[in-house]
Amino acid sequence: MSSHHHDTATGENELERLLKLAVTEPAHRPAFFRELLDATVLILGDSEQVQHGGDITLNADTPVNIQHWEKQDGGSIIPFFSSVEALQKAVEDEQPFIAMPARVLFEITQGADLFLNPKAEYGKEFYPEEVAMLLATGGVAKPAERYIDKDTQILLGQPEEYPSAMVDALTTLFSQRKPVRRAFLALMHDQAVDEKPNLLVGLEVDGELAEIEALINEAGSVASETAPDDEPVDFCLVSEKERGVSHYLITHTQPFYQRRWGSWLRNIIPSTDKTQ
Known part of the structure; x- marks a missing residue:
């Protein structure tokens, strides 16, 4: 309570x-x-x-x-x-x-x-x-999950018009939530499913599964309210160990959000008492 x-x-x-x-x-x-x-x-x-x-x-x-x-x-x-x-x-x-x-x-x-x-x-x-x-x-929007087969061909690129309002809102959200290490933006087109490309947000995270799922729900809710023209937004988890979408986002794009390590380190590193 x-x-x-x-x-x-x-x-x-x-x-x-x-x-x-x-x-x-x-x-x-x-x-x-x-x-x-x-x-x-x-x-x-x-x-x-x-x-x-x-x-x-x-x-x-x-x-x-x-x-x-x-x-x-x-x-x-x-x-x-x-x-x-x-x-x-x-x-x-x-x-x-x-x-x-x-x-x-x-x-x-x-x-x-x-x-x-x-x-x-x-x-x-x-x-x-x-x-x-x-x-x-726990929120007012629940994203739908979908699984992409490893053999599916996906076109990746960058949006012509940068979704500044959505990126700003997600940056504010991620700065409040510890699991997010980095966040990337791209335009993704799965021609077998979608008529036109969708915005894609890739998240590099750490934490418990329940915490990560809650984060994605919250991010989906924020994105749905701030994406240009109410367009759908896809989210995926990225890892440096993965190929495909992860490799593209990490290697060929710059993160729009990166966790500031110093803010957490101050709470972890013990102070040294030099008055002895």
């Missing part, structure tokens, strides 16, 4: 800080979704349940009366909040509320529209499809 550290200078917690960044910068959205799924959020509840319930352990089977608000189009939405301060900005008088894990809230309200921090400067609406994807994958 999130500890919800507050920034004393701004009064916002980590979830609110990431929400503010995620509104305009796709690279921060994976971190926002991770923080949200681990966070405790507040919902407007039933006054009787709040007053007489005492300390309640909530799970997906716990009956909870949750307030719904009516939207301008007549539809219904469930408001939820990242902090007491955000809740107070949205209501005119005192309202009973319940704190519960965001993941539990999503589980017990599947099929409903929800809105984080309505009436605040920064907020986010969640549609049922998004909630289902969040619960299933």
Whole structure:
């Protein structure tokens, strides 16, 4: 469960800080979704349940009366909040509320529209499809996997128009994620499958398989929101020991992202005490 550290200078917690960044910068959205799924959020509840319930352990089977608000189009939405301060900005008088894990809230309200921090400067609406994807994958986009036979002929080159927005967003994401050592960009055309070439991002990584899979999911989500003309983007893992695509990317292109070793080494190399 999130500890919800507050920034004393701004009064916002980590979830609110990431929400503010995620509104305009796709690279921060994976971190926002991770923080949200681990966070405790507040919902407007039933006054009787709040007053007489005492300390309640909530799970997906716990009956909870949750307030719904009516939207301008007549539809219904469930408001939820990242902090007491955000809740107070949205209501005119005192309202009973319940704190519960965001993941539990999503589980017990599947099929409903929800809105984080309505009436605040920064907020986010969640549609049922998004909630289902969040619960299933931890993100709102899941890349499709495909396997390329070793005998398949693939054309590789460089894009005529450099996808700067996508590269910038991926660079920001990779700088937050330890597994990525280097990242490369190319244009790939598998004529047996695709009518036209796709952007290809090659990742040189280290780490556990689950961590790498989560990273690729996050990178796919960021790329899908920033690729030019909503074009599909392929990802692959590269290694200096491999031929084919790996050899091309490592030998014939420059990485657009490379991990800065010094930032990690400072945490590993012990300091020497010379005062003896």
